[in-house]
Amino acid sequence: MSRSNSLRRARPLLGTFVEIRVQSDSPAAEAAILAAFAAIARVERLMSAHRADSELSRLNAVGHVEAVEVDPWTYDVLAAALRISGATDGLFDCTVAPALARQGFLPRRLQRAGSGHPSWRDILLLPGRRVRFRRRLALDLGGIAKGFAVDEAVARLRAAGDFAGAVNAGGDLRVFGPAxxxxxxxxxxxxxxxxxxxxxxxxxxxxxxxxxxxxxxxxxxxxxxxxxxxxxxxxxxxxxxxxxxxxxxxxxxxxxxxxxxxxxxxxxxxxxxxxxxxxxxxxxxxxxxxxx
Amino acid sequence: MEWQFLGSVAAATVILTVPAHATVYLTVEQAQQALLPGIALTAFPLHLSDAQKAAIEKQSGVAMGKSAPRVWRGASGELFIVDEVIGKHEYITYAVALGGDGAVRGIEIMEYRESYGYEVRNAEWRHQFVGKTAKAALKLDGDIKNIGGATLSCRHVTDGVKRLLALYDVALK
CATH class of the missing domain: 3.10.520.10 (ApbE-like domains)
Structure with missing residues (x-):
């Protein structure tokens, strides 16, 4: 694969550097890279626990009081998170935000949430893309949403043409192509x-x-x-x-x-x-x- | 998915050393084209007074350090700014495009260099990269395309953008 016809771009997203590389320099590839970055930015807007205005933060605020309809992407990530929690017998759990917040890895406001011992089993996925918590908890998709963002970015790139490439978001790397x-x-x-x-x-x-x-x-x-x-x-x-x-x-x-x-x-x-x-x-x- | 493990012994022997990661993504012209396509930009010489620097630091809460942003202007007031941030482990050149209203239109990383400890803060070490073309950097990078492994946080770039928004308020509005 020659480098002369490849594109390589990086942007600060998801709290890290996201790099996209494709083995094409066609206008379609350029446009696909923009679409891929846009998809990653959308994941950040929806699912970042660091942003007080994200859909996730709104869910954390009221999810224990009422069912909240969420974006299909957020719903998909939650469904995948619960599936992996089940497969690992709870070793993957996206309700551990208070412990991370206590150590300064997440915003301090997330410390308060989670009285008692909430776990992934307290997250209920309801029909109509609605989510409800059995008790107050602080959801943090930091351990899974980055991977989802990479997958969505790769989907945009693959849809744009028959070229190989890679997306690397802070150590979550996915490669695609024939080699x-x-x-x-x-x-x-x-x-x-x-x-x-x-x-x-x-x-x-x-x-x-x-x-x-x-x-x-x-x-x-x-x-x-x-x-x-x-x-x-x-x-x-x-x-x-x-x-x-x-x-x-x-x-x-x-x-x-x-x-x-x-x-x-x-x-x-x-x-x-x-x-x-x-x-x-x-x-x-x-x-x-x-x-x- | 097809994964081929090199094997414990072989993997331990194939070791490459510094720089772990050094990439030129975009030249100034390419970054301009990527962020403000089709807009003619003119270099805008910027000389900040000490009072302006102090005002920028106060507003953004981010130290100026040795930052010397380079600024270009478009006909409708668009701004294209190239700046650098130096962290404990990294040295990053990035570009920010602002619309005529001062809102961020986009951010692109132009050059990303990682190193450790003193090298990043050492002027001589940094100097070796001055004037490097995309081609030279790619050679430096060899065929190391896929580095799976934790990367650095982008906090320094986020702070740098905050600083540029304060620069806009103080000196470019």
């Missing part, structure tokens, strides 16, 4: 070093690691990942977890459960058609998949 693409991961012990770990064709790989995201709180470094069983953030580590799946939503959501369960993740990964790679300082890359 397998080499995939590099950052070495969690030294993130400026890249390891070539494999190749991927028409699929997604999402990575969670604390090398950039960790914060120092009360003398210890913590990662923006919550263990739903303890409702507290986990300690920052020199480990990165990457999940490989057909779509970026699935890959994105599963990085958190794999971060918690490590090699014990093989079963739920298989249930979701996924596998994982764990990179740990001082150890060779470890692939986690159910034995065939």
């Amino acid at each position: 397998a693409e080499p995939i590099h991961l950052r070495d969690p012990a030294e993130p400026r070093r890249l390891l070539r770990v494999g190749s991927l064709k028409d699929g997604a790989i999402a990575t969670s690691a604390s090398y950039f995201a960790a914060r120092r709180r009360n003398g210890r470094r913590v990662a923006p990942i919550v263990d739903p069983r303890r409702r507290t953030v986990i300690a920052a580590s020199r480990r990165s977890v990457s999940v490989i799946a057909a779509d970026a939503l699935t890959a994105d959501a599963l990085t958190k459960p794999v971060m918690l369960e490590g090699p014990g993740s093989a079963e739920f990964l298989a249930r979701c058609g996924a596998r994982a790679l764990i990179l740990e300082a001082g150890a060779p890359p470890l692939e986690i998949r159910r034995a065939a």
